[in-house]
Amino acid sequence: MIRVALDAMGGDLGPRVAFEGAVEVLSRYHDLAITIYYSPSSDLELPLSHERLSFISCSDVIAGDEEIVRSLFRRKNSSLYRSLMSLSQKDSDVVVTLGNTGAMVALARHILGVLRPKLYPALIRELHTNPLRCLVDLGANVHCPPSMLEGFAELGAAYVEVLSDEVPRVGLLNVGVENSKGSSVIRETDRILANKSWPKYLGYAEGTELFRGEKNVIVCDGMVGNAVLKASEGLLSFLMGQLKELGEGASTLFETFYQTERRHGACLVGVRGNLVKGHGCSDLSAMIGAIEYGVDIARADLFSAVEARLCNKAL
Structure with a gap:
C-alpha cells in the first residue's frame, strides 16, 4: 500500500482541489491510501467518507508569500510541517504539496535531513x-x-x-x-x-x-x-x-x-524522503497529476535508490 501525505493548504484554488484530486486518484488506484492535512473553515465541506482517505486537521497554514525565518521551524502544527513529519516518522511514503517552495525546501532539510x-x-x-x-x-x-x-x-x-x-x-x-x-x-x-x-x-x-x-x-x-x-x-x-x-x-x-x-x-531530490512540489496555481487536472507523480516516485522509493547510487559512485 502506497501512503500519500497530501498538504491541501498550499494551492491558490484552496483545499477543495486537493480533496477532489485525492478522491479521483483513489478511484484509479486500489493499492493507495491518502491522508490529507488541512485547516478547517466554516465553508469547507469534507468529501464523503472513503476507507482509504483520512483527514488530519491543522491549526496553522504557511502562506505562499511568507519569508523563510526562524519562526517557521517552530510552527509544528502547520499542514506542511505535519505532512513532512509523517514522512520522517515513516507514516507516509511521499508528500505532495502545492505550497510555498522556500518553506518546503527549508522544512524538508530540517525535518528529513539531506542525503549527504x-x-x-x-x-x-x-x-x-x-x-x-x-x-x-x-x-x-x-x-x-x-x-x-x-x-x-x-x-x-x-x-x-x-x-x-x-x-x-x-x-x-x-x-x-x-x-x-x-x-x-x-x-x-x-x-x-x-x-x-x-x-x-x-x-x-x-x-x-x-x-x-x-x-x-x-x-x-x-x-x-x-x-x-x-x-x-x-x-x-x-x-x-x-x-x-x-x-x-x-x-x-x-x-x-x-x-x-x-x-x-517537480520532485525535490537530495532529502531523506520522497517529495513532490506542484504549481501553486494547479487546477484539478494538475493536482491529480502531482499526486500520481508522487505515487510513481514512492513505488520506486526514489530517495533510497538515489542515495544508494550516490554512495556507490563515491566508492
Whole structure:
C-alpha cells in the first residue's frame, strides 16, 4: 500500500482541489491510501467518507508569500510541517504539496535531513518522459557556487538512472557552447564536471537543447531554471490558446503533448524522503497529476535508490 501525505493548504484554488484530486486518484488506484492535512473553515465541506482517505486537521497554514525565518521551524502544527513529519516518522511514503517552495525546501532539510553533507537538495522537473530528460534546479537554490551545481548534476543523473533505462548525459546550461562563454561560476563548474568519471558530462548546453538533443540532464541554478520552465509553460499555454481560436482540431497536437508528456510538478531530490512540489496555481487536472507523480516516485522509493547510487559512485 502506497501512503500519500497530501498538504491541501498550499494551492491558490484552496483545499477543495486537493480533496477532489485525492478522491479521483483513489478511484484509479486500489493499492493507495491518502491522508490529507488541512485547516478547517466554516465553508469547507469534507468529501464523503472513503476507507482509504483520512483527514488530519491543522491549526496553522504557511502562506505562499511568507519569508523563510526562524519562526517557521517552530510552527509544528502547520499542514506542511505535519505532512513532512509523517514522512520522517515513516507514516507516509511521499508528500505532495502545492505550497510555498522556500518553506518546503527549508522544512524538508530540517525535518528529513539531506542525503549527504554539503549536497544541496534540488528541484527536478521532467521535460520529457520517453526518453526521460530533466532540468535541475528549478528554484530550491538561487545563489549556486560550482560545488552546488556539481551536486545537481549528480542528483539529476541518479534520478534518470533510477526512473529510466537511459544513461544520464549531463549538460550545463550556458549562453553558448564555446569554452569562452559563461560566468566564472559556470566555467569552473564546467572544469569540475569535465574531470569527473560520473556522471557522463557533455559540456555546455544552450536553451535550444532543453527539449531535444543528446543531453538528458540539464543543470542550472534555481533562478535560471525557474525562469526557463515558467517561460516554456507560458509559451505552451499561449500557443494552445491561440490555436483554440482557430478551431478545435488545430490544438489537438499541443493538448496531447500537454496532457501526456508533462509531469505535473517537480520532485525535490537530495532529502531523506520522497517529495513532490506542484504549481501553486494547479487546477484539478494538475493536482491529480502531482499526486500520481508522487505515487510513481514512492513505488520506486526514489530517495533510497538515489542515495544508494550516490554512495556507490563515491566508492
